[in-house]
Amino acid sequence: MPDRDLAKISTTVLLTATLTLLIASPLAPGAPGARAVAAPVATQAPAIALVPLVTGLNKALTVVHAGDGSGRLFIVQQAGQIVIFDGTNVLPRPFLDISALVSCCNERGLLGLAFDPNYVSNGFFYVNYTNRLGNTVIARFSVSRNNRNVANPLSLTVLLRVDQPFPNHNGGQLQFGPDGFLYIGLGDGGSGGDPMNNGQSLGTLLGKILRIDVNGGSPYAVPASNPFVGVPGALPEIWAYGLRNPWRFTFDRLTGDLFIADVGQDEWEEVDFQPASSAGGENYGWRVMEGSHCFDPPTGCSSAGLVLPIIEYSHDFGCAVIGGFRYRGAQVSGLAGRYLYADYCAGTIWGAAPDPSGAWLSDVLLETGVLISSFGEGPDGELYVLSYGTSGTLYKIATGP
Numbered sequence: 001m002p003d004r005d006l007a008k009i010s011t012t013v014l015l016t017a018t019l020t021l022l023i024a025s026p027l028a029p030g031a032p033g034a035r036a037v038a039a040p041v042a043t044q045a046p047a048i049a050l051v052p053l054v055t056g057l058n059k060a061l062t063v064v065h066a067g068d069g070s071g072r073l074f075i076v077q078q079a080g081q082i083v084i085f086d087g088t089n090v091l092p093r094p095f096l097d098i099s100a101l102v103s104c105c106n107e108r109g110l111l112g113l114a115f116d117p118n119y120v121s122n123g124f125f126y127v128n129y130t131n132r133l134g135n136t137v138i139a140r141f142s143v144s145r146n147n148r149n150v151a152n153p154l155s156l157t158v159l160l161r162v163d164q165p166f167p168n169h170n171g172g173q174l175q176f177g178p179d180g181f182l183y184i185g186l187g188d189g190g191s192g193g194d195p196m197n198n199g200q201s202l203g204t205l206l207g208k209i210l211r212i213d214v215n216g217g218s219p220y221a222v223p224a225s226n227p228f229v230g231v232p233g234a235l236p237e238i239w240a241y242g243l244r245n246p247w248r249f250t251f252d253r254l255t256g257d258l259f260i261a262d263v264g265q266d267e268w269e270e271v272d273f274q275p276a277s278s279a280g281g282e283n284y285g286w287r288v289m290e291g292s293h294c295f296d297p298p299t300g301c302s303s304a305g306l307v308l309p310i311i312e313y314s315h316d317f318g319c320a321v322i323g324g325f326r327y328r329g330a331q332v333s334g335l336a337g338r339y340l341y342a343d344y345c346a347g348t349i350w351g352a353a354p355d356p357s358g359a360w361l362s363d364v365l366l367e368t369g370v371l372i373s374s375f376g377e378g379p380d381g382e383l384y385v386l387s388y389g390t391s392g393t394l395y396k397i398a399t400g401p
C-alpha cells in the first residue's frame with residue numbers, strides 16, 4: 001500500500017468523508033492552493049461512474065494486461081497472488097501464487113507487476129515484492145509452456161534486491177517505458193521524514209525511479225544512456241531521484257510522458273511530470289521539499305535544481321495520492337487527455353489537464369467513497385480502479401449519469 005497504516009485508515013476515512021462533503025466543489029481540489037480555485041479548467045468536467053466488474057478480491061493492489069490480445073486482466077493481490085479476470089469471471093486457479101516468498105501487509109507485499117513488451121514471444125513478466133525479510137525484490141517469471149493461464153513458479157529469476165531499513169515506503173511500481181526499459185519505483189526506505197536522506201543520495205537506490213534493460217544482460221544491464229552512468233558515487237540504475245514513495249507512476253501511452261504520483265509526508269501529496277523528451281536525472285525534491293513546500297529545512301530551503309510538481313493537494317483533501325493514467329480510451333465522453341488520480345483515504349478521483357498557459361488544473365470527477373489502491377489501463381486505453389480491503393472490487397471507469 002502507498003503509505004498509511006491500515007489501523008489508522010478507518011478513522012481517517014470517516015473524517016475525510018465528512019470533510020469532503022463540506023469542501024467539495026467543482027473548483028476545489030486537485031491543487032487546493034489558490035491556483036486551482038482561481039483558475040478552473042475551461043472545459044466542463046465530465047461525469048464518470050464506476051462499474052463493478054469483480055467483487056471479493058483480497059487486498060488488490062494493481063491490475064494490468066499482458067499485451068497479448070487476449071483481453072485478460074491480471075489482478076495483483078497483496079499477499080502474493082496474481083489472479084486472472086477473463087472478462088466474465090476470475091479464474092479459480094491463480095496465475096501465480098508466491099505467498100510463501102512475500103511479507104505482508106500494511107505497506108509490504110506483492111506490490112507491482114509488468115508484462116514484458118515481448119511477452120507474446122518470450123512469456124516473461126516481472127514482479128516487485130517485499131520478501132520474508134521485508135526487503136524489496138524485483139524478479140522475473142515465465143508463463144508455463146502448456147497453459148497460458150498459469151505461470152511457472154519454478155521460473156523465478158531474481159534481478160535485484162534492495163535492503164529496506166524500515167517497513168514502510170517500499171514503492172512498488174513496475175512499468176515498461178516506451179523505450180522498452182523497465183522502470184522501478186522505490187520509496188525512501190521509510191520511517192518518517194527520510195531520516196537517512198536517501199531521496200537526495202545518489203549512493204542508494206532508495207527514493208528513486210530506476211531504469212534497467214532486462215534484455216541486455218544477465219540478470220539485467222544498465223542502459224548506457226542512464227543519466228548517472230560513470231558519475232562517481234552514483235548508482236547507474238538511477239533514472240530520477242528526490243522521491244519519497246512513488247507508489248504509482250505511469251507513462252502516457254500516446255505521448256510517452258511520465259506521471260509520477262509521489263506520496264507525501266504529513267501535509268502535501270503531489271504528482272510530478274517528466275516529458276518524454278527527458279534524458280533523466282531529475283531531482284523531484286524530497287526531503288528538501290514536500291510538494292512545493294520546504295520540508296527539511298522547514299523554511300528557507302532552496303528549490304534550485306529541483307523539479308516541482310505539476311499537481312499538489314494538502315491533507316485537508318486526503319492522505320496519500322494514488323497515481324492513475326492519462327485517459328486515452330474512447331468510451332468515456334469528455335475524458336480524453338485528462339490525467340486521472342485519486343486519494344486513498346478520501347476516495348476522490350480527480351481529472352487534471354493543462355490550461356493554455358501549461359498549468360495543470362484539476363476537477364473532482366467523482367467521490368467514490370471507497371479506498372482506492374490503484375488504477376489500471378486496459379489494452380484499449382480504458383481505465384480501471386481497484387478498491388482495497390478483504391472484499392475489494394475491480395471497477396471500470398465509464399461515462400457517468
Ligand SMILES: [Ca+2]
Binds near residue numbers: 284309
Ligand atoms: Ca517532490
